[in-house]
Amino acid sequence: MKYEAEINGHQISLEVEQHNGRVVARAGKRSYDLEVATPERGVYLMFLGDQVHEVRIWSADGNFLQVTVGGRQFTANIIDRKHRRVSEHRLEGPQQIIAPMPGKVVRVLLKPGDEVAAGQGVVIVEAMKMQNEIKSTKAGRILEVRVAEGESVNNKQVLAIVE
């Protein structure tokens, strides 16, 4: 299957086929024939010929994956060209609704138990004299609201959880 990847801001066109532990891939014009093992959640051991690369990967804020390999750090965003939809990983399980910058909560729009649609506003945070409606990344139900009106919040602070 073909994918577009944005790695540290650079675009790479990918083709990836996976059969059990073997991965055959093309990145741009370069070919890779890999054996892959997963010793732990979020850790991929890539065997490229007799080279071995340990790749650690985790989901930061639902928008990007953080990838560390060979002492270097990358942010990754994957787009499935065939289905033209953004990566599924950010929608599984409870999702944190986070503040995109430090500010002050001026309104809490929903409470635990409320149904919420994807893109619906959950909390309004004011920062630098602008009000921002912080939206739910998925449809579901509000599991927790962690802030109250009048409270100051930091960048990336968890505001609410949607399940």
Added chain:
Amino acid sequence: MFSKLLIANRGEIAVRIARACREMGISPVAVYSDADRASLHVRVAEQAVHIGPSASNESYLVIEKIIAAARQVGADAIHPGYGFLSENAGFAQAVEDAGLILIGPPASAMRLMGSKTSARIAAQTAGVPLVPGTTNSLATLQEAESVAEAVGYPIMLKAASGGGGKGMRLVRSRDELASAYSLAQSEAASSFNDASVYIEKYIDRPRHVEIQLIGDHHGNIVYLGERECSLQRRHQKVIEECPSPVLDEGLRQRMGEAAVKVARAAGYVNAGTVEFLLDEQRNFYFLEMNTRLQVEHPVTELVTGRDLVHEQIRVAAGEKLSFSQDDILMRGAAIECRIYAEDPDNGFLPSPGVITRLVEPAGPGVRYDSGSYQGWEVPIFYDPLLAKLCVWAETREAAVHRLTRVLDEYTIEGISTTLPFFRAIARDPEFRRGEFDTGFIDRFLDPDARAKRSNDVPADPTLADLAAITAVLHTKASARGAESSQPRSAESRWKLEARLAQRR
């Protein structure tokens, strides 16, 4: 020796002091605020006293609560750590008045060294060089000229009421002085409502080098070498080393003896640090004295092989220092990185949240002092120091290589940290050569320097390709997990359990 010690602090230093207690057969008592109930420093204690709401000024900074906690558990002594009440003379006095022992200097020494003016006078009296200049304001241009001649150009004209790097003007020669003086005065008047200016010698590309010392109640004071702390961001230390790459044995001895003189003049007891500025000619000038144990003490412990906290406790219990000056030897080199929950790509703003994975570095020459653990939610109320990562090796060059290895092994997920920032510094040629001054970090973080580093695309694209391929594999695996018959994937269930555990 004490049987019970109350640790009036939190985080990694409280853990470190609790460890010393356990090693010495002393029962450690923790204090904690609401946010810190499940913190590591509580987990390693034998008793723990709740001291209030999360805000520091309602908990860790409230003298009455700390004293009351010590009374409640019957502690003999209190260790204040660093920050919080550690340099609060009122606290030292309150501890004394309560019939308890503070692991630190007497209140009188804290007061004397706590004020910049009295500290400088004490240093001057002890015959220790200060940054040349005046602390009283200049009355006339003529006075400015004669002071500038005496101090020697280049000089800094500084606003007496200024601060935070504002209201300073560099004057390179006598020709520039007259206009600089009148401009500085009018700027000071408009910015600070006070036209007073004074003069300090301008030290170009200074190094910040400090001397660790400790004294007992029997009149012995010993210095334990220096620490190089020039790598600072906005006057906050980020990397510290021992020894300083530019000190030789002679300079170390001169600075050490000067520091001991200052401490003696202050009637100092227990651990303390005298800070100096070094100019490019390796002249040293007294800056200030810190009347407490410092964050970066581990690098001194690694190189001298001495345990400062053990020694602090023993001194406070009335024992003599367990070593003389001649016993202090320095071997090898140590480097410490302060790992903060901050986002280096977003102005180093704090990055609170749950640490979803923590892989602590290990192997030879590693010392890792941490207040965090996997699953812990980093609170927003306090300094976001997660851990101090230190390495020791036989030479500085070996220590730098070890540091690079250790930083690569160390993994923290779930929050942003300064780890990537340190990985980049460890690879920087200027850092590796040990040629830096207090301006290094700011230059390193300069947008042009950063852009150049990120644009230096390595010739081999393999790592980026592997990152991309793995990202695809991970995305597909996560999607498969979400589509499975179980209501939640393993990863998100784990996260949910961690959050629920925090709420209990």
